[in-house]
Amino acid sequence: MPDPNLDKTEPVYTLSIAARLSNTPQHSIRQYIDKGLIIPFRTKTNRHLFSEVDISRLLCIRGYLNEEGLNIAGIKALFSLVPCWALKPCTLKDRNNCEAYHSSSYPCWEATNKGPECKNTDCRICNVYRISEQCQDIKSLFKKLIN
Structure with a gap:
């Protein structure tokens, strides 16, 4: 459960946590990044970090794919x-x-x-x-x- 005291734009979730919170496979998230649908924060070591806003965006993308039938x-x-x-x-x-x-x-x-x-x-x-x-x-x- 997301922390209510956390800034929604603060990138704190790793790829695996973002995948779990958004019910989106990690490989799909990587594909969304590669295709420009989402821009996660990158650390100095090139790791992706996601915010609550990013999680919402992932859920939105999943909705477009699954409910609206978009590719x-x-x-x-x-x-x-x-x-x-x-x-x-x-x-x-x-x-x-x-x-x-x-x-x-x-x-x-x-x-x-x-x-x-x-x-x-x-x-x-x-x-x-x-x-x-x-x-x-x-x-x-x-x-x-x-x-």
Whole structure:
């Protein structure tokens, strides 16, 4: 059971504990990392550590796979639809030079060429990456952004 006094974004769980808490096999979590669905914290020794927020994200990914019938490519495409430029405003010129703005197959945190607002950003703590941890449908997100 997670500690209620712990900061939900604090990376404290090892891969094996994250697997147990999210009921997700370790090899699946590694695959989600490799495919860019989740960005766990990396220690200096290259070990992955997960926070409660990461556990929630893993549960969300499992829901997309098992309940919604999406595959990994579908989840990446869904995450790529999040309008990063609306959550983290940038100029039209910067948008046009940003890979994430033009891609519908991978989310902004996977883009190689990012705009100046995002170049030195830790994607784990960025609002664009964190919006998908709420596990809401994309229409709800668009409704919030428009209103």
